[in-house]
Amino acid sequence: MxxxxxxxxxxxxxxxxxxxxxxxxxxxxxxxxxxxxxxxxxFIPDRGEELANRFELYPVDYEYDISGDEKYMAEDRRVWVNDGTLSAPIDDNDYSDNQLYMFFEKYFKALQEGDASSLKECYSDELVKTLKLPYRISMQRVYDINLQYISTEAATDEAGIVYDSVVYRFEYKIMKNDGTFRRDLESDAVRPQYITIRQYFDKIYISNVVSNFIK
Incomplete structure (x- = not known):
């Protein structure tokens, strides 16, 4: 028992x-x-169409000049860059010899002017195809632009040429977003992107984009 x-x-x-x-x-x-x-x-690079279905995008008007939008023109449209110690707006007179900062100016100027051709020049050919960048965009009401420096690493490309791989966190808003550039971003909302830039001696372009999908 x-x-x-x-x-x-x-x-x-x-x-x-x-x-x-x-x-x-x-x-x-x-x-x-x-x-x-x-x-x-x-961290998902492409969920634009899925997210676009969650909110309403504004009607597309390729002919509209955003300089006539008083509300938008009253917003801060400068490009602010934080290098890790100080945040300051980019000024052509102060940073005309800074290749990276001038690249940032070109990038956001292309968005604000609706210049799809100049915008594509900011990306690698492979990324233009991967992101399916459009051949045409409307003038983008981009504002509250803040670029946060993350890191820099020396690297070598397939041809043996050395370059700097620079990573920045891009944050900005688009007023009345019509989706011709970003379909993953609600109007006046923030959805950060981590941008990897290849910086050579004589050229510079974006080689990778990773979006931070904060709900």
Whole structure:
């Protein structure tokens, strides 16, 4: 009797242990799944069409001159750059010898002027195809532009040429966004992008874009 009772007790303990291990395994799987879903939601390069369905984009008007929009013109349209220690607006007179800052000026000027050709020149040929950059965009009411320096690394391309791989975090808003440039961004909202730039001695362009999809 005592031996049988001992066996039963041992069996129950094993059953409880197995049940606890099963619960722990399920919790671990659930935690890993949540982590994977978070990472997928946090860093995905192309969800523009999916997100565009969540909010209403403004009608497209390629002929409209945004300089006639008094509300937009009253916003801060300067390009602010934070180099890690100081945040300041780019000024042609102060940074005319800075290749990177002049690139930023060109980039946002192309957006504000609706210059799709100049905008594409800011990207690598491969990225133009990957991002499916349009051949035509309307003048973009871009404002509250803040560029945060992240890092710089020396790298070598396929031809053996050395360049700097520079990463910046781009934050800006688009008033009355019509989706001709970004369909993943709601009007007057912020959806940061991590921009990787290849900076050579004689040329500079964006080689990668990763959007931060904050809900």
């Amino acid at each position: 005592a031996l049988e009772a001992l066996k039963n007790a041992t069996g129950k303990k094993k059953g409880i242990l197995i049940a606890l291990l099963a619960v722990a395994a399920l919790l671990l799987v659930a935690a890993l799944l949540c982590l994977v879903l978070f990472l997928v939601d946090f």
